Amino acid sequence: MNATLITVGDEILIGQIVDTNSAWMGQELNLRGIKIQEIRSISDEHDDIIRAIQASFETSDLILMTGGLGPTKDDITKKAISDYYGVGMTFHTPTFERIERFFEKLGRSTTPAHREQCYMPTNATLLQNKMGSAPGMWFDEGGKVLISMPGVPYEMKSIMTDEVFPRLKERFVTKPIAHRTILTIGEGESRIAAKIEAFEEQLPDGMKLAYLPGLGMVRLRLSATGEDKVVLHELLDEKVKEIHAIIPHLIFGYETQTIEEVVGELLKQNGKTLGTAESCTGGYLAHRITSIAGSSAYFSGSIVAYANQIKESHLNVSADTLKTHGAVSKETVVEMVQGALTALGTDIAISVSGIAGPGGGTPDKPVGTIWLAVGDQQRINTYKLNLGKDRLKNIQYTANVAFNMIRKFILTENSSKTVAEISGDLTE
Amino acid sequence: MNATLITVGDEILIGQIVDTNSAWMGQELNLRGIKIQEIRSISDEHDDIIRAIQASFETSDLILMTGGLGPTKDDITKKAISDYYGVGMTFHTPTFERIERFFEKLGRSTTPAHREQCYMPTNATLLQNKMGSAPGMWFDEGGKVLISMPGVPYEMKSIMTDEVFPRLKERFVTKPIAHRTILTIGEGESRIAAKIEAFEEQLPDGMKLAYLPGLGMVRLRLSATGEDKVVLHELLDEKVKEIHAIIPHLIFGYETQTIEEVVGELLKQNGKTLGTAESCTGGYLAHRITSIAGSSAYFSGSIVAYANQIKESHLNVSADTLKTHGAVSKETVVEMVQGALTALGTDIAISVSGIAGPGGGTPDKPVGTIWLAVGDQQRINTYKLNLGKDRLKNIQYTANVAFNMIRKFILTENSSKTVAEISGDLTE
Incomplete structure (x- = not known):
């Protein structure tokens, strides 16, 4: 199960912003058993977008695209997607009403650009965006899925969490994969590696240990793939206990705790x-x-x-x-x-x-x-x-x-x- | 004059590290009039590397590739490049002697992996790496240039500065490009767009305006290409003044200020x-x-x-x-x-x-x-x-x-x- 991430927008190509979205998406998709085949950053040019979609679907069953959904003129992702699928655009009234209500609450009126934002390719399934005005879109044609989301990080994360992950789980069957993250503080990567060397050498097939260093901290991530999810989790729990027995004083928490x-x-x-x-x-x-x-x-x-x-x-x-x-x-x-x-x-x-x-x-x-x-x-x-x-x-x-x-x-x-x-x- | 940046290595695809190299390269190349067509991050798989080179040369005359030149097993960029060009590998004695001298100074000896590092595709021109052991490589075939460098940021930057920029200037005649960023706060993207609509419609050919929204802030980026660098800068300065005249109260700064x-x-x-x-x-x-x-x-x-x-x-x-x-x-x-x-x-x-x-x-x-x-x-x-x-x-x-x-x-x-x-x- 391969996915390609496509980031649309000149601001990444000219180095004005660093693409942190893709790192977050890569991490989260990996945890769910989806392998990232490639990450591509392209300009907001109509033909480049279409070419990137075509090329990416040659190696991937899933494309996650961010950027280019705002109300201003440089945002043309939607048009390119509708042309790629050869469909027209249709006005989505519920979205416009939601934007109107949002601005009403602020005591302000909408602009023509906000109306523009509510035209969607006719074959799009809309994904709710709780954090902003532009909804995400889900396309499922010819056995391949294309997802388009705004590039604003908290909007993208919100749509991914609420809408994309549950749908992906339903749409694609992936081989069970499970992870445990052990959070340590107080020793560097090489010293920890030396301490748990014997443990690491005896890891069973299908299990991997990764060192993810931070500032004064190292996260240890155990990943396991197998046929049976229950067995996987039992096996991982056991291995976490083993690590804890070796370096109890360095462990301050687990998983996503800070x-x-x-x-x-x-x-x-x-x-x-x-x-x-x-x-x-x-x-x-x-x-x-x-x-x-x-x-x-x-x-x-x-x-x-x-x-x-x-x-x-x-x-x-x-x-x-x-x-x-x-x-x-x-x-x-x-x-x-x-x-x-x-x-x-x-x-x-x-x-x-x-x-x-x-x-x-x-x-x-x-x-x-x-x-x-x-x-x-x-x-x-x-x-x-x-x-x-x-x-x-x-x-x-x-x-x-x-x-x-x-x-x-x-x-x-x-x-x-x-x-x-x-x-x-x-x-x- | 288009370039594609290719980053090789799983650590970016699984989101373990954020690709900051590409942002730096994008900025520096843009300043030199080279447009980044695309940024691609791919895995360190032999076939993926070859496919990415082939596809990138379809839209670009220049490829800058980072990563995959280290001495460990997962680094196979060199092999993939030599196969792409259909050439063999040759041992580069001066590089090995340099590595030997480097380790001698540290009172240590080289390993077989260091010898491995000195085999280069026969058609490579070596680029000196003052900061590390793996040299960069320059390939110029069929009117197109491929550059391969280590992924370590300070090594890449050193090779770019000392070796790549001077060679690119000699090899390609580029059209000047310039940017101005105007920082605004207090209005959203659509409202600013409504206010400067007339200005935007009268932008001369070769000039583009992009809206980059943040939390309560919007950055406006003007980009211009032309024949004469001095003229470009004058033109941009004039346009910045025009924007300032329309929305003076919304502008708090310029370029990279916070x-x-x-x-x-x-x-x-x-x-x-x-x-x-x-x-x-x-x-x-x-x-x-x-x-x-x-x-x-x-x-x-x-x-x-x-x-x-x-x-x-x-x-x-x-x-x-x-x-x-x-x-x-x-x-x-x-x-x-x-x-x-x-x-x-x-x-x-x-x-x-x-x-x-x-x-x-x-x-x-x-x-x-x-x-x-x-x-x-x-x-x-x-x-x-x-x-x-x-x-x-x-x-x-x-x-x-x-x-x-x-x-x-x-x-x-x-x-x-x-x-x-x-x-x-x-x-x-």
Whole structure:
């Protein structure tokens, strides 16, 4: 079962935007047993679109096309598709009424371009777009399926999830494939590979292990194909247990969990609240936490103390500490945690202060020097990172380490392990 | 003069990595007057590679291929190319000697795989790779050029810069092409299209306008081809001025600027400092601002007041206001701005309070109801948004609106426009 992804639009060809849609679609389709034969990016020229459809159907039974469905003049995907199938266009009243209602709610009227958007090839089955005005389209002719969707990532993802995946499952019978993803933090790819080498060598036929590295994290994905779905799942569950037995301290979650979700769950389970005191991460920790629906149950807020003056006034860091040890120091992040516990009135607080870069380093404290502390009224753990010069990467890496520190801090409270042991697991 | 980019390797097809090489190559080739006909990502299968070369040479005179030149087993690009041309492979001694010297310096010896890497199709002209062991290759047969390079981004970029661009300039005479990108905020794609319809219809031959929509923003890209580069740039500059004359209030910047960069520049120019008081955006405004290197010059910090208690204790919002009007109200965001100006000691503050979703709405204040305020000691502007149910989209959309409010707030100070006029420009 092969699919070709076609992205329509000059903005990718001239390198103005990077094609992230195809990566997401590739991942999701692979998980469902559909192999991506090819990814093609073409211009929004009528003949190029038709040529790409023809060529792709020579090697694939399924085409997923994104882009070129907006109301403006450079969007001609629909016309090309109707010409490819040799059909006319028909006005779709329900879609126009939906767009009208949407603009009515905003107290505004539609434009002629919005009417234009509602003409569809007559052989199209419409796919509902909850996130925008242009619906997706599904064509099924001569045993081959063509799907056309808007290129806006959240619109495409919404249509794929709600409409495309359920229909594909019904339309195509694929060989059972199953996956398990094990989420690790604290060791790099090669070190993990060395630890689970023996396990990997004994994987049965039809089972594969992939390493998917991220910032300070590595996802391990086990994939298995076979005849019987139930057997596959049992086999995978067993293998996950085996990996867990080898590297229990590196595993923070499974499947699509994020580390901030895991931390949120732990806080809820333990009835604890969290606050953050952020200098170099500049509110990014708070943003990651509050990206989770329901986080107000355990997250109270943050003091983003970019200026030293705010570290003093809101977090009670002493002027003396700032002068003697500097803003980027163990002493400062410890006082930031103590100050945040009082200022935000939370059970647990985490603090970060560092030099995110690319400038601002000194021989003593080069760019990438970042101090973190996590604590409550009883105990405080600190950690120092030596990262690179890439500002955004440093911020994101630091956030992952910070969330793991909170996770370990809460877990230690519930076990007999000492703090030192726990801190030792964190690596750069 | 058309080119096709071909990326070889399963890691892109299964979505494990995003193809950023093609975006870079697209940009650089476009600047040199070479139009990208298509970008294709294919698997590292012998027959797929040959088929892609054959098909691409039907529409392009130039193929740039990356990936599949490493020493491991799944790398078979070289073999496929030699079979495409029907030539044999020959051992390239200078390359092997270079690899040997490289490993000698590291105190290590070469492996048989390194010898393998030095066999090249007999008709290849080698392109020096200063950054790695696998050289690039240049083939020129039947009036068409095929270039093959390693997929490692810095190796590819080094070979392109040192070897490919100079050769292409010599080999192909290209027609100049130039672009301008105009960044707008405050109106949707169709409304902008309606406003500049007459302008668009009068574009000269060889000039195209594309609409690239984002969250509350639309980028307008003008592209022009012609005979004379200087004339092209003059023509584009003139057209940019014409667009500016039609929709001056919607344009916040040009080319690759972000709205937070524009706000940062305005703050610096006016010698003003900024602070944020965030409820539903949860630190995201602060994160966007502090993602810019050097933002500490104008950004002091943020109070992320997720809990009402923190709105009271750190932002001095009165308990009475919260009780009477609720946390999501004009009155609350106004008091948040006033509180933030004092608490953070900045010249300007912005505040946000809303229901980001997906849950938490009431009939009175449905999910997506978001209040914003921006102000200084003299005046405060407020704005209300009615957005959808997608939490992350709401947060990102709100941030874009917030940055535009700050921008307009600063610009008003310097003009005779009234606040009411300015606020009226902001739309969803």
